[in-house]
Amino acid sequence: MEPIIEVKGIGKRYDIRHGQGGYIALRDVLMNVMRRPFSFAKDKAKRVAGIKTREDFWALRDVSFNVEQGEIIGIIGRNGAGKSTLLKILTGITPPTTGEIKMRGRVASLLEIGTGFHPELTGRENIFLNGAILGMTKKEIADNFDSIVEFAEIEKFLDTPVKYYSSGMYVRLAFSVASHMEPDILLVDEVLAVGDAEFQKKCMGKMEEVTRKQGRTILFVSHNLSAVKRLCKKTVLIEKGQVKMFDETERVITRYLNSAEMSSMNEFPLEPGKKAQVTKVSIMNAAGQPATRMTVNEGFTIEMDYEISSPVKMTPSVIFYAEGDILLFSSESDTTASVGDFEPGKYKTSVKVPPNLLNVGMYYIDTRLHRPGVENFDMKQGINFEIIDAAENPQSIVYNGKHPGKLAVALKYKTAKTK
Amino acid sequence: MIDCTGMTAPTTIIRPKKTFSWEDMRELWRYRELLYFFTWRDLKVRYKQTLIGVLWALLQPLITMVVFSVFFGQLAQVPSDGVPYPIFVYVGLLFWQFFSGALTETSNTLISNQPIITKVYFPRLILPISGVITKLVDFGVAAIVLVGLMLYYGFVPHFAGLWLLPVLLAIAFMASVGGGLFLAAVNVKYRDVRHALPFFIQILLFLTPVIYPASIAGKFSWLLALNPMTGVIQSARAALLGTTPVNWTLLGLSFSVCLVVLIIGTIYFKKVERYFADIL
Numbered sequence: 001m002e003p004i005i006e007v008k009g010i011g012k013r014y015d016i017r018h019g020q021g022g023y024i025a026l027r028d029v030l031m032n033v034m035r036r037p038f039s040f041a042k043d044k045a046k047r048v049a050g051i052k053t054r055e056d057f058w059a060l061r062d063v064s065f066n067v068e069q070g071e072i073i074g075i076i077g078r079n080g081a082g083k084s085t086l087l088k089i090l091t092g093i094t095p096p097t098t099g100e101i102k103m104r105g106r107v108a109s110l111l112e113i114g115t116g117f118h119p120e121l122t123g124r125e126n127i128f129l130n131g132a133i134l135g136m137t138k139k140e141i142a143d144n145f146d147s148i149v150e151f152a153e154i155e156k157f158l159d160t161p162v163k164y165y166s167s168g169m170y171v172r173l174a175f176s177v178a179s180h181m182e183p184d185i186l187l188v189d190e191v192l193a194v195g196d197a198e199f200q201k202k203c204m205g206k207m208e209e210v211t212r213k214q215g216r217t218i219l220f221v222s223h224n225l226s227a228v229k230r231l232c233k234k235t236v237l238i239e240k241g242q243v244k245m246f247d248e249t250e251r252v253i254t255r256y257l258n259s260a261e262m263s264s265m266n267e268f269p270l271e272p273g274k275k276a277q278v279t280k281v282s283i284m285n286a287a288g289q290p291a292t293r294m295t296v297n298e299g300f301t302i303e304m305d306y307e308i309s310s311p312v313k314m315t316p317s318v319i320f321y322a323e324g325d326i327l328l329f330s331s332e333s334d335t336t337a338s339v340g341d342f343e344p345g346k347y348k349t350s351v352k353v354p355p356n357l358l359n360v361g362m363y364y365i366d367t368r369l370h371r372p373g374v375e376n377f378d379m380k381q382g383i384n385f386e387i388i389d390a391a392e393n394p395q396s397i398v399y400n401g402k403h404p405g406k407l408a409v410a411l412k413y414k415t416a417k418t419k
Numbered sequence: 420m421i422d423c424t425g426m427t428a429p430t431t432i433i434r435p436k437k438t439f440s441w442e443d444m445r446e447l448w449r450y451r452e453l454l455y456f457f458t459w460r461d462l463k464v465r466y467k468q469t470l471i472g473v474l475w476a477l478l479q480p481l482i483t484m485v486v487f488s489v490f491f492g493q494l495a496q497v498p499s500d501g502v503p504y505p506i507f508v509y510v511g512l513l514f515w516q517f518f519s520g521a522l523t524e525t526s527n528t529l530i531s532n533q534p535i536i537t538k539v540y541f542p543r544l545i546l547p548i549s550g551v552i553t554k555l556v557d558f559g560v561a562a563i564v565l566v567g568l569m570l571y572y573g574f575v576p577h578f579a580g581l582w583l584l585p586v587l588l589a590i591a592f593m594a595s596v597g598g599g600l601f602l603a604a605v606n607v608k609y610r611d612v613r614h615a616l617p618f619f620i621q622i623l624l625f626l627t628p629v630i631y632p633a634s635i636a637g638k639f640s641w642l643l644a645l646n647p648m649t650g651v652i653q654s655a656r657a658a659l660l661g662t663t664p665v666n667w668t669l670l671g672l673s674f675s676v677c678l679v680v681l682i683i684g685t686i687y688f689k690k691v692e693r694y695f696a697d698i699l
Contacts, residue, residue, distance in 0.1 A: 091539070094694070096434070097435055101433040101434075103433075104431075105429065107431050109540070112534075115535055116539070118464055129456055129459075132453050132456040133541070135539075135541075273698065
């Protein structure tokens with residue numbers, strides 16, 4: 001049988017200029033022409049003659065793989081490796097520069113849930129609008145309407161504008177519409193990153209259910225390695241715009257984790273088209289030095305640099321994972337009042353992690369710019385660090401080794417003789 | 420380029436994008452339902468958001484008409500080909516506001532729909548077209564005022580010319596879509612264009628025979644004719660008010676200019692469409 005998806009020699013080139021500024025002001029271009037008419041003409045002439053005057057950046061190069069019907073394929077890789085670009089090409093949002101993709105069957109993509117939701121429209125109206133944007137026909141939406149409402153649990157608010165919805169209701173409705181698409185091929189990005197743990201579980205369950213039952217083919221781009229492990233039998237590892245490995249998930253993940261080296265500072269190239277994005281994440285020890293190893297009782301600071309290109313309402317946040325992809329906890333800055341309207345510009349947020357919180361072991365963090373439960377602007381993943389035992393722990397005169405457990409919280413013990 | 424063939428097992432082929440192919444037009448047809456939903460959304464939201472709802476679509480041309488009638492009709496005594504000035508100017512305004520409104524609306528449509536464009540594929544042409552259709556609905560609403568005006572002034576329209584109205588509307592539609600596509604595409608790349616646009620539209624109003632008859636321009640009226648809206652508005656008056664016989668040469672010229680605008684707009688839009696999602 002023919003493979004349901006054939007990806008052949010896909011490449012995507014970005015003009016660095018596009019990559020950085022996005023759009024430009026005509027005013028600036030005109031000023032430039034007037035100020036330096038000759039060099040402008042020269043550049044133009046060179047470009048017309050096919051001589052390269054600017055730098056190109058290949059986000060993807062010669063990517064090829066096949067997917068058989070009914071397979072659920074994970075796509076993993078570090079930030080900026082090209083996963084999202086690949087997905088955008090597969091969905092048709094942006095065309096490739098080279099290569100060809102053949103997909104046999106109805107294709108639907110889900111890069112975000114609630115795409116096109118309009119706050120002024122009611123839940124009922126948004127179901128139809130969002131469904132149509134996702135590629136469902138009016139009839140399909142109408143046929144599935146009751147089931148969508150039921151899964152979202154919003155019967156009572158069906159005729160309320162969604163701007164009055166809680167973020168939980170909003171996400172539930174959005175996911176519910178998305179999960180009622182019935183394509184042969186489904187392309188999914190990190191959409192499950194929104195919502196609480198409970199809801200994520202429900203979504204994962206629903207995804208598993210639809211794929212098992214209907215033999216649907218899914219490409220699943222994710223940072224969440226445990227989700228990939230659970231859903232996907234095979235996984236593509238993308239590194240620097242190329243397919244590094246395409247094999248059984250277990251083996252690919254092992255390879256991926258081993259190749260991710262520790263670094264106290266991680267810089268990320270600006271991706272085009274994002275409203276807000278993290279450009280640098282670094283970890284500083286108590287002495288203010290870049291570090292990847294801290295002692296249990298030391299305390300350290302996570303610094304996020306980010307750039308806002310158009311005004312957004314959001315909060316920076318950090319999510320902590322322990323070895324084996326255990327989500328320890330996440331923290332949002334909105335609890336400390338720095339959520340709000342961000343004007344375009346560069347920002348730095350530092351997050352203080354107190355001493356005696358994380359126990360001895362390997363950890364990693366994801367940094368995120370988002371409006372919880374509403375919109376995910378950017379997520380940079382996998383900054384690794386290690387917590388080591390304090391050689392001489394002044395806090396404890398009794399025990400110096402590793403306590404069991406992931407946390408090393410120093411609780412206050414007060415003991416008194418009562419009798 | 421995305422193309423699907425066959426109904427039961429459609430095959431999607433993605434290749435580096437060509438500027439234009441007939442397949443794009445077929446694809447547009449396949450996405451007609453989404454076109455409907457975008458239009459439906461814009462109308463719904465607008466009539467919901469505005470406190471006075473539909474009234475806004477009525478009041479805007481009405482108030483403009485009153486102001487123009489007082490200043491140009493009464494005070495400046497601008498000739499109106501023997502028709503009551505309010506009716507004369509309103510026919511012009513009706514078409515003009517459709518055209519200028521559509522240009523303003525569509526020039527911004529890609530930017531205001533940016534979150535959708537960067538997350539979902541659909542033929543991008545749909546958005547500007549839906550913007551123009553939205554304005555068409557406003558045109559319909561505003562036309563009610565014209566009927567009211569005619570009743571008020573006891574003016575009997577030239578019924579024999581009514582059949583020409585859809586043709587004129589189609590020409591204005593073409594001009595709006597063509598110009599709108601061009602502006603929408605330029606606006607994605609050069610974000611400051613939209614700040615200059617209202618000014619140019621304002622200027623263009625005075626270069627179009629809305630508040631005055633085209634005859635006022637004398638021997639330079641052929642220059643005015645290059646503006647596609649000139650032919651449309653003049654013919655609308657001729658057909659509806661019976662002021663002058665319909666000038667077919669002029670209308671033909673307007674139609675040709677509209678066609679050129681539409682073709683240039685579409686080609687430019689298709690040419691830059693490929694990087695919309697990358698730079699939005």
